[in-house]
Amino acid sequence: MQTEKVTEHIVAWLKEYATNANMKGFVIGISGGIDSAVTSTLCAKTGLELLCLEMPIHQADNQVTRADRHIDWLQRNFKNVSRQPVNLTPVFDSLVAALPPVENEEDRFMSLANTRARLRMTTLYYFAALQKYLVAGTGNKVEDFGVGFYTKYGDGGVDLSPIADLLKTQVYAIGKFLNLNEDIIKAAPTDGLWGDNRTDEDQIGASYPELEWAMKMKDAGKTPNDFVGREKEVFLIFNRFHIANQHKMVSIPVCKIPMSLF
Structure with a gap:
């Protein structure tokens, strides 16, 4: 892969799409993982406005820290980046309390994991509508078209997908080219939906x-x-x-x- 040229191509594609759609920029959820880090950096490189949301829901501390450091890094390197923390934990807990009990707690556990992703999607579109932004997706080719490892109408609910034609290893290559924080490059991939440290490999x-x-x-x-x-x-x-x-x-x-x- 011609990493530099692929990077330039995606940045140009993002800028052209947003401009043609008459949108001011992008909003993205920052998870602390490689996909959101690469996608947010590519969006920032367009020069258009970029709003980074932190949306923890009973999140593991290391994920929150990586996300926070990445947004700090973006703001040091790009003047068009802003941040907005939104603590969704009480929202999630209130929804759980309002739902009726079920017999099979394992089924409930899985359903609630996907609910986290859908709450985040709703939050992203709230800010997108307010600011005239596009919701940038962070799915890669293997997740989106190989194993379908994402939540329908959750992290799969986006306006455009900048890295969905790239394999995960190619996303890492772009991340290294962009000089992303080393802790993101080294972190084991995780969907962050469980409130613990289980990885994608653990689940798949x-x-x-x-x-x-x-x-x-x-x-x-x-x-x-x-x-x-x-x-x-x-x-x-x-x-x-x-x-x-x-x-x-x-x-x-x-x-x-x-x-x-x-």
């Missing part, structure tokens, strides 16, 4: 380089029978997520009414 069962390999193999028409050992295991993991999360990666189905019924 495979690393991003492994998933990228599996995505490439699937695109080449390979099947599980073409592999053995860990390769077969990773390929099956990728397939399982890819199939289960198709509802996120395809257009919303529309029931077409036959003309004869009108």
Whole structure:
């Protein structure tokens, strides 16, 4: 990958899109991870306004610290960056208290994890509407089109996706090129939806380089029978997520009414 040229291309694309849409800039949620750090920096490089939101919900301290340091770094390097902390923990707790109890607490736990992402999406669009900003997405190619590792109408609810054609390893390459803080480069990827330190690999069962390999193999028409050992295991993991999360990666189905019924 021609990292510098790819970076310049994304920045130019972002600026052109916002200008054509008659929007003043971008709003983005900063998680402390590589994807939001790279995306926010690319948005800042457009010269248009960038609002960075910190939206903790029972967040692990290390995630909050990394996010805070990254926004500090952005503001030192770009005059067009502003920040807005929004503590969503009491909002989340109030919603949980208002919901009826369920028999299976594990199902409730998963549902509430996705609710965190949807509260953040709602908050991003609140500020976007106020300031005439676009909500910038932070999903990469493997997450968005490979395993569907994001929340529908949560972090998947955005106006544009600057890095969705980049593999995770390519996002890291751009992060290094942009001289992002070392703690972000070294941090294990996590979706931050659980209030603990579990990583994406803990949840998926495979690393991003492994998933990228599996995505490439699937695109080449390979099947599980073409592999053995860990390769077969990773390929099956990728397939399982890819199939289960198709509802996120395809257009919303529309029931077409036959003309004869009108």
